[in-house]
Amino acid sequence: MPAVSLIALHQVGFYLERLQDLAVLYVPRLLSAIVMLVVGWWLIGWGSRLVAAATARLDVSLSSFLTSMFSIALKVLLLMSAAGMVGFETTSFVAIVGAAGLAVGLALQGTLANFAGGVLILIFKPFTVGDVIESQGRTGTVQAIQIFNTILLTPQGDTAILPNGATSNGVIVNKAHPQRTLVDIQLELDSSTDFEALSQQVLPLLRHDHEVPDAPAPQVVLVALKPGATMTVAFRAYAQPGQEENLRNHLMERLQQWFAQKPLADTAPGK
Secondary structure (H helix, E strand, O other), X not given: XXXXXXXXXHHHHHHHHHHHHHHHHHHHHHXXXXXXXXXXXXXXXXXXXXXXXXXXOOOHHHHHHHHHHHHHHXXXXXXXXXXXXXXXXXXXXHHHHHHHHHHHHHHOHHHHHXXXXXXXXXXXXXXXXXXXXXXXXXXXXXXXXXXXXXXXXXXXXXXXXXEHHHHHHOOEEEXXXXXXXEEEEXXXXXXXXXXXXXXXXXXXXXXXXXXXXXXXXXXXXXXXXXXXXXXXXXXXXXXXXXXXXXXXXXXXXXXXHHHHHOOHHHHOOOO
């Protein structure tokens, strides 16, 4: 037999022995990793269903998000454990994942703050869908509470998107369950106007408006005075929730008609 053939057979035998050694070393590990993956995947699915059931009373978006985060985090840990069981070095991988997570966290500080705010809003419920709220200089009806934003429909018909982080940390005025809402109309009048006479003549006008409740009673209040120039008079009445804009418009029309029929000179002292 030629020497080349003997060398080739010797190399083949050497590689077969190495392959056998590797099979003996890694096949049990590989089988164990596969079993762990199958069982772990099933357990993660079972745990995810438990999380979904436990968070079912929360908002649908929050429940889905928490369930997905739970499932993804455990699946990543499971894959890393399986890779380590087979023999892959996972230390550097863990370091890379940690560094990447830190970088992403720093880049998404505002988004994470909005997420935390959304979780707080959905758990503690300072307002719910359908409530009329005032926050961050915006007033409107809550159309949706999402994970990162709250959607408002303003009286002007605009859609306002409020970040949950600032909303949860700021002042929230919930107008959904008030017994009454104050309508305040302020006018600047001549300082020579007889305020008492004005009040006596205008108060019946406010009281007899069918949209104004009997209690609390409407008021005519002097809120500012500039001697020799003007005075600011506030005409105040209370409206039922959701009717403040209609009442405001109605009262302004009636006041305009009254002032057109009753010149200010008629309310001056001595008139």
